[in-house]
Amino acid sequence: MGETFYVTTPIYYPSGKFHIGTAYTTVLADSLKRLNKLKGKDCFMLTGTDEHGQKIQEVAQKNNLTPKEYVDKMAEMAQDLWKTMNIDYDYFIRTTEERHEKVIQEIFEKLLKQGDIYKGTYEGMYCVPCETYFTETQLVDGKCPDCGREVRKMQEESYFFNMKKYTDRLLKYYDEHPDFIKPEYRKTEMINNFIKPGLEDLCITRTTFDWGIKVPSDPKHVVYVWLDALFNYLTALGYMSEDDSLYQKFWPANVQIVGKDIARFHLIYWPIFLMALDLPLPKTIFVHNWIMMKDGKMSKSKGNVIYPETLIERYGLDATRYFLLREMPLAQDGIFSPEEFVERYNYDLCNDLSNLLNRTVSMVNRYFEGQVPGKTKNVNDVDEQLEKETIEHINKFNELIDNFEIAESLKEIWKVVSRTNKYIDETSPWKLAKEEEKEKLESSMYHLIENLRKIAILIKPFMNDTADNILRQIGIQDENLKTYDSLLNYQELQNVKVIEKGEPIFMRLNSEEEINYIKEIMKNK
Ligand code: MSP
Numbered sequence: 001m002g003e004t005f006y007v008t009t010p011i012y013y014p015s016g017k018f019h020i021g022t023a024y025t026t027v028l029a030d031s032l033k034r035l036n037k038l039k040g041k042d043c044f045m046l047t048g049t050d051e052h053g054q055k056i057q058e059v060a061q062k063n064n065l066t067p068k069e070y071v072d073k074m075a076e077m078a079q080d081l082w083k084t085m086n087i088d089y090d091y092f093i094r095t096t097e098e099r100h101e102k103v104i105q106e107i108f109e110k111l112l113k114q115g116d117i118y119k120g121t122y123e124g125m126y127c128v129p130c131e132t133y134f135t136e137t138q139l140v141d142g143k144c145p146d147c148g149r150e151v152r153k154m155q156e157e158s159y160f161f162n163m164k165k166y167t168d169r170l171l172k173y174y175d176e177h178p179d180f181i182k183p184e185y186r187k188t189e190m191i192n193n194f195i196k197p198g199l200e201d202l203c204i205t206r207t208t209f210d211w212g213i214k215v216p217s218d219p220k221h222v223v224y225v226w227l228d229a230l231f232n233y234l235t236a237l238g239y240m241s242e243d244d245s246l247y248q249k250f251w252p253a254n255v256q257i258v259g260k261d262i263a264r265f266h267l268i269y270w271p272i273f274l275m276a277l278d279l280p281l282p283k284t285i286f287v288h289n290w291i292m293m294k295d296g297k298m299s300k301s302k303g304n305v306i307y308p309e310t311l312i313e314r315y316g317l318d319a320t321r322y323f324l325l326r327e328m329p330l331a332q333d334g335i336f337s338p339e340e341f342v343e344r345y346n347y348d349l350c351n352d353l354s355n356l357l358n359r360t361v362s363m364v365n366r367y368f369e370g371q372v373p374g375k376t377k378n379v380n381d382v383d384e385q386l387e388k389e390t391i392e393h394i395n396k397f398n399e400l401i402d403n404f405e406i407a408e409s410l411k412e413i414w415k416v417v418s419r420t421n422k423y424i425d426e427t428s429p430w431k432l433a434k435e436e437e438k439e440k441l442e443s444s445m446y447h448l449i450e451n452l453r454k455i456a457i458l459i460k461p462f463m464n465d466t467a468d469n470i471l472r473q474i475g476i477q478d479e480n481l482k483t484y485d486s487l488l489n490y491q492e493l494q495n496v497k498v499i500e501k502g503e504p505i506f507m508r509l510n511s512e513e514e515i516n517y518i519k520e521i522m523k524n525k
Pocket of ligand 1: 022259
């Protein structure tokens, strides 16, 4: 049994509720973890909240709260959201935890002692929301190149991390570990945009505010939020604590998942920090794109924000998760639009999936009183073909998901759904019944149920309840018929009985009404 460790970025959203985009990283990590659990691996998934920094301090003040009171609320909100989204995480780290703070202090002093950290003066243009300094040339129209907001000129005595020392080692590492960065174009981006122009030493302490982890040997300095936050991936596992068994078992992570805006921190600084401490690097860091709106980024002022709860309340969790994962391509941003959401719901979930289940359950009831015929010889002309193509799609699904082509891998599952719908037309069971072709009718029903079983297992990591619902309706109770391993063969279905009356898993939506509903909600919130 292999061990896998999925890590999602701790979230940080000081100015309100978490929008649908912020949930993407975590929903994806959860789905991958569930998939690997289904494959029998021992998994651990980490998430949490990133709680220090100037921005948090300022927002707390505006709300007449202490930073601690503010982050307590933020952490509670995040945990509520993950509960609503059925996220199967193993630990929720908060960067204000004492054990995290203690380890950050020890790491800082260690790096200082070994000469990777030194003291100097920093002057530069600082973006408060991004908590990042920029040089004049990095600014775009005098504003922050990442978020487009105003920057402030600031100067402070600071500690620096000697990034330059590690540049060549990092490039060599990239070169020798082709799986380290996915997709590959992100590596090219890092090399061309940041490494080739020359890595600056990184300023890693602040004296202008105090909501952060203090440097033990010089307590007027607090540790820069990124140095603090990145190490959550280790402290959550008990690294440098009395009990580091989880760290021993799960580090290095198999996959760390991050959004594109924070790729630089995870692909350059994070590996360098680990190298400086002689620690192993995560095997893969996967960088995903963003969920955007038709008119660009989600923002309250544009009135185009969509919150996960809104969609979940009205359309259910699984439809929401399906949409998120299905709409994010590997090579560019995904777009949320009410039209697209309703269309996917009506076509993919209702017409294709829900109807396939309904038609099948009602035919098995009509022709065999609900009793599913066990494995039969392939007797319809199209049986072989259906089996062959289904297995090909499953193999392709595995290949795509291993390469993080998430949207494509969901499309591949839906190819099985469409192919199975086509099989109903090809075998025309109603004709077989009329012509009393019992053997052929049995084979048709067997293949439909068996393919629905496969579809349920394939969608389970992404849409857990829908999968369970399908398995229940088609009468699959034997745990051996619910495993990932059972997918690749056409199994014997002994004593399987479908429920007497099928229940639709997704009901057709009135497109116009629902599109307007979502648009209104976006405007009002
Ligand atoms: N706290 C930092 C991460 C620290 S890692 C040591 C952070 N938090 S965040 O709340 O702003 O973002 C959380 C995750 O959501 C990030 O991976 C970010 O890239 C991702 N997303 C934020 N907006 C997004 C979309 N609109 N779409 C998809 N993902 C998005 O960054």
